[in-house]
Amino acid sequence: xxxxxKAEYYQLYPGFEFPPQxxxxxxxxxxxxxxxxxxxxxxxxxxxxxxPMAVTAYAMAALSQSVTMPSGTIxxxxxxxxxxxxxxxxxxxxxxKVSRKIERGGLRLMNTDITVLNQNxxxxxxxxxxxxxxEPAAGS
Amino acid sequence: MQNRxxxxxxxxxxxxxxxxxxxxxxxxxxxxxxxxxxxxxxxxFARKTAAGGTIAHGMLVLxxxxxxxxxxxxxxxxxxxRFNIRFKTPARPGDRLKIQGxxxxxxxxxxxxxxxxxxxxxxxxxxxxITGEAIVRIKNR
Numbered sequence: 001x002x003x004x005x006k007a008e009y010y011q012l013y014p015g016f017e018f019p020p021q022x023x024x025x026x027x028x029x030x031x032x033x034x035x036x037x038x039x040x041x042x043x044x045x046x047x048x049x050x051x052p053m054a055v056t057a058y059a060m061a062a063l064s065q066s067v068t069m070p071s072g073t074i075x076x077x078x079x080x081x082x083x084x085x086x087x088x089x090x091x092x093x094x095x096x097k098v099s100r101k102i103e104r105g106g107l108r109l110m111n112t113d114i115t116v117l118n119q120n121x122x123x124x125x126x127x128x129x130x131x132x133x134x135e136p137a138a139g140s
Numbered sequence: 141m142q143n144r145x146x147x148x149x150x151x152x153x154x155x156x157x158x159x160x161x162x163x164x165x166x167x168x169x170x171x172x173x174x175x176x177x178x179x180x181x182x183x184x185f186a187r188k189t190a191a192g193g194t195i196a197h198g199m200l201v202l203x204x205x206x207x208x209x210x211x212x213x214x215x216x217x218x219x220x221x222r223f224n225i226r227f228k229t230p231a232r233p234g235d236r237l238k239i240q241g242x243x244x245x246x247x248x249x250x251x252x253x254x255x256x257x258x259x260x261x262x263x264x265x266x267x268x269x270i271t272g273e274a275i276v277r278i279k280n281r
Contacts, residue, residue, distance in 0.1 A: 036165065037203045041210055043218065053203040057173035061197060064175060072190065079190050080223040083216035085215065086172055124220075 007067045009133070012110070018060035018096040025050050025090050033057065048089075052082040053093060055125050059114045061093040063129070070133055077130030084124040091119040099128065108133040148255055154212045154241035159204050161196050163233040169200045187251045201270055204239050205259050209274050212241070213255070216278045220252075225272030227261065236239035242275065253278045 007018070022031070025026065030112070033054040034044055043049045079103040100111040109132055163183075170181050175197055178185040184273060201234070202225065208246040209217045245256035252279055261270040 032168075033172040036168035037200065037207070038159075038165070039203075039207060041207070043215065049215075049218060051203070051206065052221065053170075053199065057175070057199055057203075061174035066175070067234065074229060077226045078198070078202065078223060079225075080221075082218055082221040085219045131176045 006065070009068065009070050009073075009110075012098050012101055015097055016098040017065040018063060018112075018124055020093050020095045021065065022043070022091060022093045023058050023062075025054075025058075025086065025088055025092060027088050030054060030088050033096045034085075049086055050086040050088060050090070051058065052080070052086070052125060055086055055116055056080060056114075056127065058092065059094040059096070059116050059125065059127070060129070063096045063112060063114065065094065069131065070136070073131055076132045078126065080127040082125055084118070084122055086118065086124050092115050092124065103135070106135050108135065116129065142223055143180050148246060148253075150243055151160065152243045152247055154208050154243070154257060154259075156238065156240040157208060159205065159237045159239065161235045161237060162203075163194060166194065166196050166200065166233065169197055173197065173199065175199075186191055191230060193232060195232055196235075197271075198227045198230075201227075201231050201261055202235065204237065205241070205261055205270060205274070208239050208241055208259070209257070213276045213278065216274050220277035220279070222275040222277075223259075223272065223273055224275075225270050228268040230260075231263060231269050235269075237269060238262050250280070252280055257258065 030050050095115045097113050099113045102109050112129045114127045118124050166180055170176050180194055180197055183194055239258045241259040243255055244258050247254040257274045259272055259274045263269055
């Protein structure tokens with residue numbers, strides 16, 4: 001499988017779309033997440049639902065695999081909408097798009113919107129990630 | 141199946157929790173979330189950054205807040221929940237986090253109820269790690 005080239009921060013602009021990424025949420029993958037977050041709710045352990053923050057984590061992983069952010073980048077804010085139940089066995093596809101990229105007061109601000117669809121093309125999650133980056137050093 | 145009518149009140153505290161952050165848990169979360177940023181898992185690398193040492197993934201800490209919301213509101217949170225939060229201070233291995241929430245507003249409609257909650261995660265020094273709002277829509281059945 002060909003390796004996808006990561007975009008660099010300087011290449012991004014409002015409207016830039018990252019390549020979508022799909023995951024099959026099999027039992028092993030979800031179980032690993034439940035264990036890592038010490039999750040014990042029966043909705044997940046007995047009813048086979050997937051935590052919405054797991055879906056978010058996979059969407060963020062898709063984003064981080066698509067872009068190289070400068071050193072010092074800070075994830076400062078997060079908006080999330082959990083739209084639909086996700087179940088073990090579902091396939092999700094994660095889409096990300098730059099919605100804002102500005103410089104203000106010595107800082108660079110970037111927002112990225114994420115959308116996750118299930119195998120039926122139904123929206124299961126949307127969100128907005130806020131990043132702050134320091135200004136690049138002079139001469140860099 | 142019995143329908144359980146749950147009453148919510150403004151000012152009601154959500155089922156808070158405490159979490160001890162460990163490097164082991166951070167490492168497990170890195171595997172599970174596929175986020176291998178060295179600032180979370182490589183002590184030598186992280187020591188040389190502004191963080192001064194490894195820090196927990198913000199999404200791991202937010203997952204604990206989501207757990208509180210799930211315990212309070214069940215499936216309604218999973219299919220009608222909304223977060224609007226800010227990450228204030230990183231959580232570090234050894235930190236003991238206190239996750240809290242409180243209902244601030246309830247709006248009743250014909251088809252559903254909208255509940256606004258303030259959510260907060262503090263560390264043992266009472267520094268805010270996460271602040272913000274969680275909103276849940278509960279359908280009238």
